[in-house]
Amino acid sequence: TSEEYSDGILPDGTVTFTPEEFRAGRPEKYVNLPNVPIDPDRDEAVLNLTRETVPPPAETLLHGAPTPPGANAIVGLASYPKFMNGWRTLVGSLRTNGYDGHIIVGVNPSLPREERRYLDRMGVTYYAVEVAACAPSIADGGSDGGSDAGGNAVRAKCSRGLEDLKLEWGRYEMARRWLEACESCTGWSMVVDTRDIF
Secondary structure (H helix, E strand, C coil): CCCCCCCCECCCCCECECHHHHHCCCHHHCCECCCCCCCHHHHHHHHHHHHCCCCCCCCEEEECCCCCCCCCEEEEEECCCCCHHHHHHHHHHHHHCCCCCEEEEEECCCCCHHHHHHHHHCCCEEEECCEECCCHHHHCCCCCCHHHHCCCHHHHCEECCEEEEEHHHHHHHHHHHHHHHCCCCCCCEEEEECCCCC
16 A cells, blocks of 8 residues: 555665655656556556657647746646636636646637636637547447446536547546647646536
8 A cells, every 4th residue: 555655665675756856956866656566567558658649639729828937737627518607716716826837628619708708818728628429338338337427427428539538537638638739838737627626
């Protein structure tokens, strides 16, 4: 368990966490690995994924904000028909408290004009996420257990271009593609649940 390895060293001697290196200004020596034993097969699969070309976003870019001073990015999906209170809570609090990095979100294609103006004013890049029918293997329960929707709208829907991933998983692939398309997103990034982060 992670409690057993809280000192940042696995039983095989692997160092998993060195925050002192980052604090000392040596980010090239910083290590932050999961507190789990090394699995060479998993590590090879992850390495192969990082070598693949990231596809461009499947969603339509509605607004590309000017490049902000900061290089960090906060990314999320908020494709609700109306979300003004959510925008004020998420985006407003970030900007009011000095966050100067990128904010990239997926929105409803019919986002109200008032909300678009607010996001534009706050320097937010946003993509239109169109809901689509899920691929049969997802909709019918396939290997992913699609029958677990249980009334949760996120679990019962996919997006155009990512029909093989329900929105709850597809948002991570969207974020990966949006970050790849953002040439100045060179700092840290955080994918957030836009409604539940506050």
